[in-house]
Amino acid sequence: MERIDFEVRDGVATLTLKDPKTRNALGPAMREEIAEAVHVVATDRGIRALVLTGADGHFCSGGDLRNIASAGLDNQGWRERLGDLHRWLRDLIGLDKPVIAAVDGAAFGAGFGLALTADFLLATPRARFCVSFLKVGLVPDCGIFHTLPRVVGVQRAKELMLSAREVGAEEALRLGIAMEIHPPEALAQRAHAIARTFVGASPMAVSLIKRAVAADGDLATALELEANAQALAMGTAHNREAVEAFLEKRPAPFRWPT
Structure with missing residues (x-):
């Protein structure tokens, strides 16, 4: 792979964008390489989490x-090109494994x-x-129409889309876009x-949590999903082992880093 680095070590995959001439822009070649990497992450059961980042002080400058x-391209050509993007984007958003984005520099468009x-x-x-598309009439x-309102709410998402203004790290933290600054x-x-x-968490529980949070529906639907998911999680060996560790006062297999 020429425009990304992709490695798997100890159950963690790392995908690094590395096209310094374009500040890691998502050109056709890079998108194809990302698609290959996402397929590996999605299908390899040994991979338990994905870190997504960029090289040389840039995350991704956009298209x-x-x-x-x-x-x-004509209208149909652009639809087909976006369809190619959506195939791997859908898989990335729907991964049943945690994805951690490490953003340094610009994440535009x-x-x-x-x-x-x-x-x-x-x-x-x-x-x-920056949701920079309106600056060039696009x-x-x-996936921003789906993801951004879920993070910042509908009104703020509209403001960011229609103003095309830049958001710094501190504001991103306040808006809930960024979880931490380092x-x-x-x-x-x-x-x-x-x-x-x-790597020490229950893959079943992680997958069920991600699917439940992503699901749309009313309270009755959410509670039904909750009951079904918990029944599945209760039947896993990971649950039994974790409960035994707790009762025997042994270290838990999953512990969030402080």
Whole structure:
């Protein structure tokens, strides 16, 4: 792979965007490589968490505008191109494993959308976020219509989309876009510390939690989902082992890093 680094170590996959000439823009070649990596994460049971980040002080500058300008596609061509993006984006958002985004520098346009696919978003003080599409007469893509309102609420999502303004790290923390802020030199360490905790977590429980939170429905539907999910989780060996460890005062297999 030329435009991303992808490695798996001790149950944690790390996907690093690395195209410094474009500040890690999501050009066609990079999107194809991301699709391959996401497929590996989705299908390899030994992978328990994914860290998503960028190299050289950049997360992702968004779509490759030079490529977009020269593509020469008609309406149907653009629909097909977005369909190719959506195939792996749907798999990434629907992963039954935790995704941790470690954002340093700009996460603009589709790059912001990519960051929002994560369950936990960590940022550095120099991280910047922008739904920049309106600046070039476009509408948000990369799943932003779905993900952003779920994070910041409908009114604020509209404001960020229609103003196309930049959001710094501190504001991102206040809005709930970022979960934590860390110095650049500590970002990767913190992201991987969180990811490694899930190597000891119940894969069944993690998957059920992610699916339940993502589900839409009324209270009755939520409670039915809860009952079904808990019944499944109660039947796992991981639950039995964790309860035994608790009763015997042994260390728990899953513990969030402080």
